[in-house]
Amino acid sequence: MRLEQIEKDPGEFSLTPNLKDYEAERQTFAWERVAESFEGLPSGGLNIAHEAIDRHANGERAEKRALVWLGENGEKREFTFVQMKRLSAQVANALASLGFGKGDRIFTLSTRLPELYYSAIGIFKNRSVLCPLFSQFGPEPILQRLRRGDARALLTTRTLYEKKVEPLLGELPELKHIILFDAPEHLDKRVLSLKQLMDGASDVFDIPPTDPEEMSILHFTSGTTGMPKGVVHVHKAIYNHWTSGRYVLDLHPEDIYWCTADPGWVTGTSYGIITPWLHGLTNVVDEAEFDASRWYRILQEEQVSVWYTAPTAIRRLMRIDNDPLTEYDLSRLRLIQSVGEPLNPEAVVWGVEKLHLPIHDNWWQTETGGIMIANYLSAPIRPGSMGRPLPGIEAAIVRRTDEGGVEIVTEPGKEGDLALRPGWPSMFRAYLHEPERYEKCFAGGWYLSGDLAYRDAEGYFWFVGRSDDIIKTSGHMVGPFEVESALMEHPAIAEAGVIGKPDPMIGELVKAFVSLKAGYEPSEELRRELLGFGRKKLGVAVAPKEIEFQDNLPKTRSGKIMRRLLKARELGLPEGDTSTLEN
Helix, strand or coil: CCECCCCCCCHHHCCCCCCCCHHHHHHHCCHHHHHCCCCCCCCCECCHHHHHHHHHHCCCCCCCEEEEEECCCCCEEEEEHHHHHHHHHHHHHHHHHCCCCCCCEEEEEECCCHHHHHHHHHHHHCCCEEEEEECCCCHHHHHHHHHHCCEEEEEECHHHHHHHHHHHHHHCCCCCEEEECCCCCCCCCCEEEHHHHHHCCCCCCCCCCECCCCEEEEEEECCCCCCCEEEEEEHHHHHHHHHHHHHCCCCCCCCEEEECCCCCCHHHHHHHHHHHHHCCCEEEEECCCCCHHHHHHHHHHCCCCEEEECHHHHHHHHCCCCCHHHHCCCCCCCEEEECCCCCCHHHHHHHHHHHCCCEEEEECCCCCCCCCEECCCCCCECCCCCEEECCCCCEEEEEECCCCCEEECCCCCCCEEEEECCCCCCCCCEECCCHHHHHCCEECCEEEEEEEEEECCCCCEEEEEECCCCEEECCEEECHHHHHHHHHCCCCEEEEEEEEEEECCCEEEEEEEEEECCCCCCCHHHHHHHHHHHHHHHCCCCCCCEEEECCCCCEECCCCECHHHHHHHHHCCCCCCCCCECC
16 A cells, blocks of 8 residues: 655645655765754763753744643643753752762653753753653662662652652662652752752853763663663764654754653653754643543644654544544644554554544664654655665664574565664664673674564565564464554454464464454454454464454553563463553
């Protein structure tokens, strides 16, 4: 299915796409040219905080809104670039007064509060390392990450501190201070008030010289087994953030931007904090959790033009039987991008039908630091495809050889490991304290992503599944995403998660867990209909042999269906860390 670029009447808000000619841009692209887009520190080097906030605050955008914060209970606060510069300077001075500086890991654990956003910038200014944690983590994952990340300070709220952190203090002797966003005064010598610290701090801070290769962010990412990995990124990663903001998100100075991701995850940091401000945009932040009518009102009232969200949110919107364009004025919205897991083709089509805009998918990982492969505003979308590599990114499908190297798969449609040529600026520099684990990610001059994919004749990449999710059934290799996407085409299905279930005869059989749209009820008749639908769409070898109805499938807060948890529950195995589960 080939979905051509959908044109709607944009009126006065018509903008020319930044990426006009994909092939021409790839041939002429140079990271050296991207470097010229940045001002650099007066003191020397490159620092995220200067490029994202201070250079705008020192120029024509000083009084432009940088942050529009929408509180859960109706409060609205706005911050200009010059205000963000001063507030973040106070945070940097406060951290410095406590003895924190270059390389010290400063963790954050908070809901989406304004203090979180300007504190992140203050951490960068101080040349400390921002280490975001998701507020829904339980005590054990918090403890693991604070320990493994060599935490020196934690910025959080009083409620989260008392509920989740205070019981851990005896096990964290290296954690020097806990700094509370919402405490008016210091609690004791170890637990301090950010407000009190900032009240006594100057709102002027001269950023020291910063090497572009200095550590800037430490993200933690969980695997299916083992302890969480500390993924190291550097200040120079902003080359990728700026480039993907320009070519994928198609950011222009006039845009109002909203990324729905939480900063506890890499998307919420890279594209909810850094990227929009590198481009000098107004950045919308909503404190509340998903609510369809609230989200549509935000798009309307804040006049959002570029919206970056997740497939799980799109699927939730799809479940509602309404016509958004008759209920809300979304005329300013011109681009929707999605990330977090592969976007089913049905969601792309739904966007065209309901919003008069296709939804563009893209692909990247915590380790890549930024978007690597995407569907672009100026190019045709192939629903279900992750798109084509960004200018400056070399991607390939490879297979490991017996000698420990890799060979490139050149034949279109043939599956293999999705690999990237190392050297892009936002590539992770290490797994903290785990050099051997890091080295295992590379072979034959390629970074191996752990995702299986194939490339078609036109250069579009298609996700098949994680290498450890692949189902082996009767000699066939079945990607769960392929099965899920096919099932999603049935009008009754809202979400689908697919696993391999051990079978003594065929190795594994394909089992699907599905949740239904409003108006449909589980029944044996519907189960048989879905099994037949799957066989018709996929063929007997690939189609599910079993289907189980569930009201809601287990998902992380970032929107990924947890196949690992579905499989553990099916087989009666330990569920492992479930702290990132969506409530």
